[in-house]
Amino acid sequence: MARLHYAWTHPEKAYIARKPGSSRHDKFPEDMQELRKRIPELKVESPHQTRGRGGYPKREASVEEERAKGELQTQIDDWISMCKATYGLSLSAPRRGTADPPTSESVPLGPAHVVSHKFVPIYLGADVEPLLAGAEPLQDGPGGLEHRVLPAGHPDAAPDSRLYVYACGVAIFHLVQPRSVECLGELAAWRYRSYDTDLDWATKHLQRRLAQEGSATEAAAPYVLSAYLLEDSPWEGAHLETALQVLATPSVLVDRNHPGGAERLGDDVERGLFIDGYRNQDAVDFGIQAVSMGVAGWSGVAYHPLSPERALAMDEIVELELDVQTLWALSAYVRGEVEAGRDPVMRDEEHGLRWLRGAYSRLTVARDQETTPHQRMRKAVLATSDLPDRLRHMQEALRESIT
Secondary structure, three states: OHHHHHHHHOOOOOOOEEOOOOOOHHHHHHHHHHHHHOOOOOOOOOHHHOEOHHHOEOOOOOHHHHHHHHHHHHHHHHHHHHHHHHHOEEOOOOOOOOOOOOOOOOOOOOOEEEEEEEEEEEEOHHHHHHHHHOOEEOOOOOOOOOEEEEEOOOOOOOOOOEEEEEOOOEEEEEEEEEEEEOOHHHHHHHHHHHHHHHHHHHHHHHHHHHHHOOOOOOOOOOOOEEEEEEEEOOOOHHHHHHHHHHHHOHHHHEEOOOOOOOEEOOHHHHHHHHHHOOOOOOOEEOOEOOOEEEEEEOOEEEEEEOOOOOOOOHHHHHHHHHHHHHHHHHHHHHHHHHHOOOOOOOOOHHHOHHHHHHHHHHHHOOOOOOOHHHHHHHHHHHHHHOHHHHHHHHHHHHHHHHO
């Protein structure tokens, strides 16, 4: 009654919720005012006016006042019915947090279309020379690292997949693999199962290429890092945020200890992540409101442009990851040498301490014309890869080996 009383006596302030598509919402207060003119002015007391000071009841209403209230209530009921029929409106505002929680049936698991970008780095040292000689030069990336390019030659990857050869002694495969999946668990299981085959393929393929150039290497690919471009999906809002979090941390969807290889955990587990709004506390969000959504984590990157004309291109993420993973592979070599009690030896004098210091600065310090989306992405990738700490450790190791 109090809500009706306020709506009746303060029509210009009363909350009015309208059904989607109602085109007469702006005219509603005028119509209500007109309706009020046709209803006799009667004294109406709101519920909080029926008690005096200290909460003691006020005098009993007279028979005439009770009849007047009844008549007014009937007219108000008629007014509400008219509003609902004419405008499809409700006077009560939905309170925050009172919406029905999503159920397992209301959360879609897919389908989704994702472009998988895999990065498979291998440290070759001086053995990289034959590959450099036959590769096509490229413009330096964000880290200012000199590199060249060759076709990747992967049987299950898109034609634009490449083998990038860096002058500092690292070769890195970039494998592009579009995937249409019924759910993210299917993609996660494929990711882990394909990692083993990709690592084996990359190692043998590189060894064969070097053998054709009259060289040999025992180097092996140590890991694969993935970045996902989510192109199409049924998710919106909070569910879309959860999808990107899951893409960046796919281990939550699979049993990696299954005897037959990584196995999807099932619909209930996957839906539970969406209902609970799964968030990886170690992941870093680099999205821009109304422009893009992005998440970087230790296991990889997930990205979805909301406004493609204003958002980062996926190529910009790829360019950064190529340099980041190249330096990560180089730092792994230096760490291995230090831990084995040996002084690390760089491929040549050109790629020594000063070169490393310059790469560190170019990656960690903002450029004059760097855009906000790129800066947020760069900081997120660097923070979750632990690369800045590894580069500082490399500089210390190289400095000690010189002295």
